[in-house]
Amino acid sequence: GSLDIINSEIVDNWTQVEDYNSAAEGGAIFADGAAQVTMVHSTAVGNQAKNDITQSNGNGGAFWVEASSTALYVLNSIVWGNSATGNEGMIKSFSGTTVQFNKSGLQESPSSGTGNVISDPEFVSEDEDNYRLANDSPLLGIGAAANSGFTGDDKIPSTDKSGNARPGSGGGNPDPGAYENNLSVSPVPAAPTWVSPTDSALVTGNAQARLRWTKHPETDISKYRIYYGTSSGSTENYTDVSGRSDTTETLT
Numbered sequence: 001g002s003l004d005i006i007n008s009e010i011v012d013n014w015t016q017v018e019d020y021n022s023a024a025e026g027g028a029i030f031a032d033g034a035a036q037v038t039m040v041h042s043t044a045v046g047n048q049a050k051n052d053i054t055q056s057n058g059n060g061g062a063f064w065v066e067a068s069s070t071a072l073y074v075l076n077s078i079v080w081g082n083s084a085t086g087n088e089g090m091i092k093s094f095s096g097t098t099v100q101f102n103k104s105g106l107q108e109s110p111s112s113g114t115g116n117v118i119s120d121p122e123f124v125s126e127d128e129d130n131y132r133l134a135n136d137s138p139l140l141g142i143g144a145a146a147n148s149g150f151t152g153d154d155k156i157p158s159t160d161k162s163g164n165a166r167p168g169s170g171g172g173n174p175d176p177g178a179y180e181n182n183l184s185v186s187p188v189p190a191a192p193t194w195v196s197p198t199d200s201a202l203v204t205g206n207a208q209a210r211l212r213w214t215k216h217p218e219t220d221i222s223k224y225r226i227y228y229g230t231s232s233g234s235t236e237n238y239t240d241v242s243g244r245s246d247t248t249e250t251l252t
Contacts, residue, residue, distance in 0.1 A: 001035055007161040008042040009131060009178050015058075016050040023057040024049040025092070026064030027082060034069040038152040041143075041160070042077045043131050043177045049084040049092075058085035060092035068096030074113075075152040076143040078105040078121050078131070078177040100151060103144040104176050117142055121177070132179040136188040140181055141167070143174040185217060210250045 010028040017024045027047030031037045044062045051058035061082035065072045072093070079101075083089045090108050093099045101113035105121045122137040124130040133139055146156040160166055160180040167174045172184030211226065224241045226249060241249050 003031075003035065003037045004155055005029075005037070005039040005042050006155055007157055007159075007178050008039075009161070010042065010044045010047060010062075011129065011131070012046045014048045014050060016048070016052070017057075018052045020054050021057075022051070023059070024051045024085070025066070026060040026062070027084070028062045029072070030060075030064045030066075031070050031072055032066045034067065036071045036073075037065075038073045038075070038155060039077050040075050040152045040155045041157060041166070041174070041176065041178060043179075044077070044079045045081050045126070045131060047082045049086070051085055055085035056087070059088040060084060061089045063091040063093075063099075065091065065093040065097045065099055067094070070096075071098040072100070073098075073151045074101045074104055075150050076103050076156060076174060076176045078139065080105065080107050080121055081126070082107065102150045103142060105139040105142070115142065115144070131177065133175055133177060133181045135181065135183060136186050137175075137181070138186070139176050140186050141170075141172045141175060141184045143167075143176045145173055187216070187218065212249075215245055 013027050015024045015027050027049045028044045029037060047062050049058045049061050049064070061084040062079050063072055079090060090106070091099065099110070099112060101110035101116055103115040105117050105119065109118055110116060117138055119138045121139050122134045124132045124134050144150050144153055144156070147153055156174070158166055161178040164180050166180050167184065168180050168182035170182055170184035175181050215221070223243065225238050226241065227238045229237055
């Protein structure tokens with residue numbers, strides 16, 4: 001048979017056994033018997049496969065795909081923070097099965113697929129179970145459009161789990177996961193990098209830090225704001241750098 005999972009959240013489920021010989025299989029989804037599972041615009045977070053006696057027998061924190069001709073297709077989705085007591089925290093699959101991850105935000109690199117981003121999705125608040133993408137998420141706009149050549153792209157919905165339009169008002173491609181952000185690209189510039197170790201404030205006796213960043217792709221950027229301090233944590237100290245061009249700034 002077949003199963004379509006669309007605009008869904010699969011969060012904090014456990015498959016748990018306490019036995020020397022049994023296996024904990026697939027914290028979120030267990031697919032077997034030549035089934036075809038298609039997961040589109042969904043979010044699988046914090047699921048676990050646990051065997052507390054024989055830890056190596058807990059695998060597939062998110063997915064377990066077993067038996068020849070069984071298939072799992074994951075498109076425009078987010079798979080993050082799933083775990084297992086064994087080695088396969090995201091997925092356990094067997095010979096003869098078909099598994100594809102495309103245009104998704106993932107916790108680890110998949111064996112097949114394209115256009116995936118392996119990075120913290122930057123949810124609004126994972127601690128409060130808010131799995132919407134924050135404005136600084138690297139996943140904004142990475143999803144595939146409908147009928148773009150991927151298995152499951154005919155199932156891409158025109159709205160998200162809350163009924164908001166996909167893509168958002170910013171246009172572009174949709175976001176992965178169950179919820180859509182209105183932005184098509186993050187307004188937050190790429191993280192700055194140290195130009196060289198000798199410019200770093202971490203060097204003893206050096207009172208300056210020199211930052212370099214690449215201009216943001218949006219064309220209406222008027223300035224960048226850099227917050228800084230002498231200790232970790234929040235700070236109200238900042239300096240503004242005008243313009244949109246590639247920039248190097250020295251803080252004293």
